[in-house]
Each structure stands twice: as structure tokens, then as C-alpha cells.
Amino acid sequence: MACIARIEAWACRSPIAEPVATSFGIMRNRPAVFVRVEDDDGAFGWGEVFANWPAAGAEHRVNLLADDVAPLVLGQAADDPAALFQKLEDQLYIRALQCGEFGPFRQVVAGIDQALWDMRARREAVAVHVMLGASPVIRVPAYASGIHIDAADRVIPEARDTGFRAFKVKVGFSPDEAARVRALMDGLNSGEQLALDANQGWDTEKAKTFLDAVADLPLMWMEEPIRADMPASDWHRLAGRVPLAGGENIAGFADFSARLGEGVLSFVQPDIAKWGGFSGCLAVGRAALSAGATYCPHFLGAGIGLRASAELLATVGGPGLLEVDVNPNPLRDAFGTVRDSIEDGHWRLGPGPGLGVSQLPEAVAKCITHRREVLA
Incomplete structure (x- = not known):
């Protein structure tokens, strides 16, 4: 049974000419957090973590993933994302309650879950759906x-x-x-x-x-x-x-x-x-x-x-x-x-396998502001 052996996360920010306005605030750049999960067989999958708000949230979520969430994920079986999702929801509840940051913890777990399902679909050489x-x-x-x-x-x-x-x-x-x-x-x-x-x-x-x-x-x-x-x-x-x-x-x-x-x-x-x-x-x-x-x-x-x-x-x-x-x-x-x-x-839809992403495009790599890698 393959186990999760490596997690990488990148915070990226791209400048934009025209801010994006909502009724509660303005985005002055376009941020993103990407997650890559790899098992000990070398299979991998990609996910994305919500990072639009607060303005400084992208880098924070990368650190949260690496320091708080990754230690609970590494070494876990990679074949049942739904079971791991529920396990992480339970394990992280008190941490989120303690610091009042339910959103960031949930968002990090969501990105990891996407990556694990992407990994499974890539193993089966089919699209995720x-x-x-x-x-x-x-x-x-x-x-x-x-x-x-x-x-x-x-x-x-x-x-x-x-x-x-x-x-x-x-x-x-x-x-x-x-x-x-x-x-x-x-x-x-x-x-x-x-x-x-x-x-x-x-x-x-x-x-x-x-x-x-x-x-x-x-x-x-x-x-x-x-x-x-x-x-x-x-x-x-x-x-x-x-x-x-x-x-x-x-x-x-x-x-x-x-x-x-x-x-x-x-x-x-x-x-x-x-x-x-x-x-x-x-x-x-x-x-x-x-x-x-x-x-x-x-x-x-x-x-x-x-x-x-x-x-x-x-x-x-x-x-x-x-x-x-x-x-x-x-x-x-x-x-x-x-x-x-x-x-x-x-x-x-893309042809797959999985989400159809093998690596971060060069244009994205140029926008990286922070990166963390954690190994089992």
C-alpha cells in the first residue's frame, strides 16, 4: 500500500492592471496556493488552496500546510482520500478552534484532498470525474x-x-x-x-x-x-x-x-x-x-x-x-x-489523466513568492 511521502506547496502572486472589486474589498493582485502530493511509489497529484482573502493569506496558508497539516498527512495511506479528509477534519478541529482559523485549515485540507483524488485518477489513467x-x-x-x-x-x-x-x-x-x-x-x-x-x-x-x-x-x-x-x-x-x-x-x-x-x-x-x-x-x-x-x-x-x-x-x-x-x-x-x-x-474538460497537470507552467513559476517542502 502506497503512503504519502512528500508534500510541496507554493504561494504565487501575479500583478494585474485592474483591481478586482467586491462589495467587501478589493484584490490588487491575483494570488494562488498550489499543492503537490507524492506517494512513496512516485505517483503524484495536484490541488489548489483558496487564497484570495485576506490579502496576506497565500503565504500564511503555505506555512500552515507545512507546519500544522503536513505532519498529519505524511505516512498516511494514499488510496482513500475521503477517509483521510474526514480524519483531518476531526484532528484539526481543536487547532482551528484554538486560533480561530477554521477557514485556513479547511482550505489547506481541501487542496490536499484535490491532490489525492488527482493522484488516484492519474494512477488509473482517467479523468477525475x-x-x-x-x-x-x-x-x-x-x-x-x-x-x-x-x-x-x-x-x-x-x-x-x-x-x-x-x-x-x-x-x-x-x-x-x-x-x-x-x-x-x-x-x-x-x-x-x-x-x-x-x-x-x-x-x-x-x-x-x-x-x-x-x-x-x-x-x-x-x-x-x-x-x-x-x-x-x-x-x-x-x-x-x-x-x-x-x-x-x-x-x-x-x-x-x-x-x-x-x-x-x-x-x-x-x-x-x-x-x-x-x-x-x-x-x-x-x-x-x-x-x-x-x-x-x-x-x-x-x-x-x-x-x-x-x-x-x-x-x-x-x-x-x-x-x-x-x-x-x-x-x-x-x-x-x-x-x-x-x-x-x-x-x-481536459483529457486527463487526473486534472491534466504535470507541473507548474513557467509563467506560474515566475510568480512564486514562497515555497515549502515536507518529506516523510
């Missing part, structure tokens, strides 16, 4: 994301030209946005769709006022109009106007099950790099479909996590769409540009 039991597919539906409402008049036509047929616009910046959303809807072509994302930017009353103003529009969804941790009663006050979406800021089977049980989310959006990896998010995606919701993976990172997210959507199935950030990101495009991957509203 096939190794996880899905029928082979060559593409999944996708939508253009990360579009600031102030830039939407320019970016939506650009995304349309790239090949997208669905778009998600960030709102929550100014009081006149309902009228601007209405104008964007009027500018869509036949068959195109529009979703909105407030990034938890409103209180319940502001969210209700906005949703009342756009309730007659055929929007795909309204994502995180209020904080993800607000009680069900607040979410229920917003229901019935526009389909509600959320999940990127929910973590753990219990919390996802509770939110699904409340029946307020029409679209459930766990992020494979923030919590769960394949092991956790696959279970949540299947539970969402069983509950009558649509699984739409959240992702706003670099190239390895995007590939993993696409493989996960191909595994879960259903009518969901892959989130593809259309803001400039060299750490994503080094693994394959968006324009080369999108066709007629669909994202083309």
Missing part, C-alpha cells in the same frame, strides 16, 4: 463571473464574444443598481441569462428592497444578498422574488444539510478550494440535487482549482453551470486560457 464514477463527458455548461456592474456594459459583450451565454454581475455598490440591472437584462440576446451576486453586502432590509425592485425579471439567481451566517428567518424573508444562491461561505456537512433543509437556496455553491475538496463537495452536490436544488460550484481562483471544479461538476451532474471568472488572471490562463476553453456556453 470518470474515476469518481461519472460517464465520460467532454464539456460542462459554464457562465462568465466576476463582472463588476460598473464594467458590465463592456465586459458582457466581451464575454459573449469569448463564447459565454450566461453572465453573473457583482452588485451592492450603489443605490441605483436595480435600474442598471434592468438595462442589462434588456441588452441580453435571446437565450442568454443573467445572475447577480452581492457578496453578502446588504442587510436584510436593503436586500429585500433590491429584490422587490427586480422581482419581475427572469434572473437566474441572486447570490448572497445577505451574510451567509444569517438565520433562516432572514433568508426566508427574501425568498419568493428571485431564486436565491449561496454556499461558498458555508462549510461542513452539518451546515450544508441545515441550509438545504431550510429550503431557501435554489442554487447551492460549495467551493472546492475553500472546504471539502472532492470528498466534501461531491457529497454536498449530490445532497443538493436530492433536495431539489441545483448544484453550481463556486470558484474564483487559479487554473488547477478551476479544472478541479469542472471535474466536480461533471461528476455531480444536473443542470448546474461552472463558474468562470473572466477578470484577467495569469495564474489561471497559464493552465489554458478561457477563450481556448469556452465554446457555445460550455467549458471543455
Whole structure:
């Protein structure tokens, strides 16, 4: 039985000409954390750890992986990622509680889980979604994301030209946005769709006022109009106007099950790099479909996590769409540009094996700010 013998992690930062703004903060560069796990037979796999926030988070997560998590992973069997995922969730709980850093620990474990499933699929010489039991597919539906409402008049036509047929616009910046959303809807072509994302930017009353103003529009969804941790009663006050979406800021089977049980989310959006990896998010995606919701993976990172997210959507199935950030990101495009991957509203999956990544591209290597390696 092969055991995990080596873990490497890289923090990378790529400069960008135009910052990426949300209702709660601005990204002034594009960070990423990549993880490579190798067993004592020389097999390896890749994963990605969420590192967008806080601004200094990428380097911290590399150190957290090397100093706190890797000692619990090295020497463990490499053939059952789901079992190791649950073991790490249990073992790291008190550490995360002690320092109040549940997010970073969960994100590191998510990256390791992706890498272990990638390793298994590479051993079997198949794509990850096939190794996880899905029928082979060559593409999944996708939508253009990360579009600031102030830039939407320019970016939506650009995304349309790239090949997208669905778009998600960030709102929550100014009081006149309902009228601007209405104008964007009027500018869509036949068959195109529009979703909105407030990034938890409103209180319940502001969210209700906005949703009342756009309730007659055929929007795909309204994502995180209020904080993800607000009680069900607040979410229920917003229901019935526009389909509600959320999940990127929910973590753990219990919390996802509770939110699904409340029946307020029409679209459930766990992020494979923030919590769960394949092991956790696959279970949540299947539970969402069983509950009558649509699984739409959240992702706003670099190239390895995007590939993993696409493989996960191909595994879960259903009518969901892959989130593809259309803001400039060299750490994503080094693994394959968006324009080369999108066709007629669909994202083309790589041929594998696994996630189809053998090494970090040269363009990514030039952006490394920190690296750690830990051996058994």
C-alpha cells in the first residue's frame, strides 16, 4: 500500500492592471496556493488552496500546510482520500478552534484532498470525474463571473464574444443598481441569462428592497444578498422574488444539510478550494440535487482549482453551470486560457489523466513568492 511521502506547496502572486472589486474589498493582485502530493511509489497529484482573502493569506496558508497539516498527512495511506479528509477534519478541529482559523485549515485540507483524488485518477489513467464514477463527458455548461456592474456594459459583450451565454454581475455598490440591472437584462440576446451576486453586502432590509425592485425579471439567481451566517428567518424573508444562491461561505456537512433543509437556496455553491475538496463537495452536490436544488460550484481562483471544479461538476451532474471568472488572471490562463476553453456556453474538460497537470507552467513559476517542502 502506497503512503504519502512528500508534500510541496507554493504561494504565487501575479500583478494585474485592474483591481478586482467586491462589495467587501478589493484584490490588487491575483494570488494562488498550489499543492503537490507524492506517494512513496512516485505517483503524484495536484490541488489548489483558496487564497484570495485576506490579502496576506497565500503565504500564511503555505506555512500552515507545512507546519500544522503536513505532519498529519505524511505516512498516511494514499488510496482513500475521503477517509483521510474526514480524519483531518476531526484532528484539526481543536487547532482551528484554538486560533480561530477554521477557514485556513479547511482550505489547506481541501487542496490536499484535490491532490489525492488527482493522484488516484492519474494512477488509473482517467479523468477525475470518470474515476469518481461519472460517464465520460467532454464539456460542462459554464457562465462568465466576476463582472463588476460598473464594467458590465463592456465586459458582457466581451464575454459573449469569448463564447459565454450566461453572465453573473457583482452588485451592492450603489443605490441605483436595480435600474442598471434592468438595462442589462434588456441588452441580453435571446437565450442568454443573467445572475447577480452581492457578496453578502446588504442587510436584510436593503436586500429585500433590491429584490422587490427586480422581482419581475427572469434572473437566474441572486447570490448572497445577505451574510451567509444569517438565520433562516432572514433568508426566508427574501425568498419568493428571485431564486436565491449561496454556499461558498458555508462549510461542513452539518451546515450544508441545515441550509438545504431550510429550503431557501435554489442554487447551492460549495467551493472546492475553500472546504471539502472532492470528498466534501461531491457529497454536498449530490445532497443538493436530492433536495431539489441545483448544484453550481463556486470558484474564483487559479487554473488547477478551476479544472478541479469542472471535474466536480461533471461528476455531480444536473443542470448546474461552472463558474468562470473572466477578470484577467495569469495564474489561471497559464493552465489554458478561457477563450481556448469556452465554446457555445460550455467549458471543455481536459483529457486527463487526473486534472491534466504535470507541473507548474513557467509563467506560474515566475510568480512564486514562497515555497515549502515536507518529506516523510
